[in-house]
Amino acid sequence: MEFTPENKKKVSEILKRYPEGKVGRQAALLPLLRLAQEQFGFVSEEVMTYVASILDIPPAQIYGVATFYTLFNKKPVGKYHLQVCTNLSCCMEGAEETLSHLEKRLCIRSGETTPDGKFTLSEVECLAACGSGPVIQVNEEYHEDLKTTENVDRLLERLK
Ligand code: FES
Numbered sequence: 001m002e003f004t005p006e007n008k009k010k011v012s013e014i015l016k017r018y019p020e021g022k023v024g025r026q027a028a029l030l031p032l033l034r035l036a037q038e039q040f041g042f043v044s045e046e047v048m049t050y051v052a053s054i055l056d057i058p059p060a061q062i063y064g065v066a067t068f069y070t071l072f073n074k075k076p077v078g079k080y081h082l083q084v085c086t087n088l089s090c091c092m093e094g095a096e097e098t099l100s101h102l103e104k105r106l107c108i109r110s111g112e113t114t115p116d117g118k119f120t121l122s123e124v125e126c127l128a129a130c131g132s133g134p135v136i137q138v139n140e141e142y143h144e145d146l147k148t149t150e151n152v153d154r155l156l157e158r159l160k
Helices: 005-016 022-027 029-040 045-055 059-068 088-092 095-106 149-159
Strands: 080-085 119-124 136-138 141-143
Touching: 005 029, 022 029, 029 045, 029 059, 045 059, 080 095, 088 095, 095 119, 095 149, 136 149
Parallel strands: 080 119
Antiparallel strands: 080 136, 136 141
């Protein structure tokens, strides 16, 4: 397992942005994990160990960070990763209905991927767009105000 030559250049650029030494290496951890997820699709234990070896820090430190942030996938996800915020503000706007509607439409439960590998559904904590809930993050993109099942259906149609 290795970064592509192009991503190795990006790694060098990222490392140059931070001071040398332990503190700088820790600061580079998040952008390196993002880059790893971009290339490998998800952050497996093997990926964590690889990133730890680049940063010369214990793999357990990478594991702690990767499992804390929902933006890092610990297992393979579908082509579209639908992350539904069910935190307080979104819940008050109907996020639980949004989530259960998606479960019905996709015939999967939160945490699962459709058999064709197209959709993964996840329930996540606050996505920091609380004023316009319910909010769904689809891969890197935010979709807001998904209050009605019609809006959710329209989103699914666009992704099909
Ligand atoms: S509560 Fe949903 S984005 Fe903050």
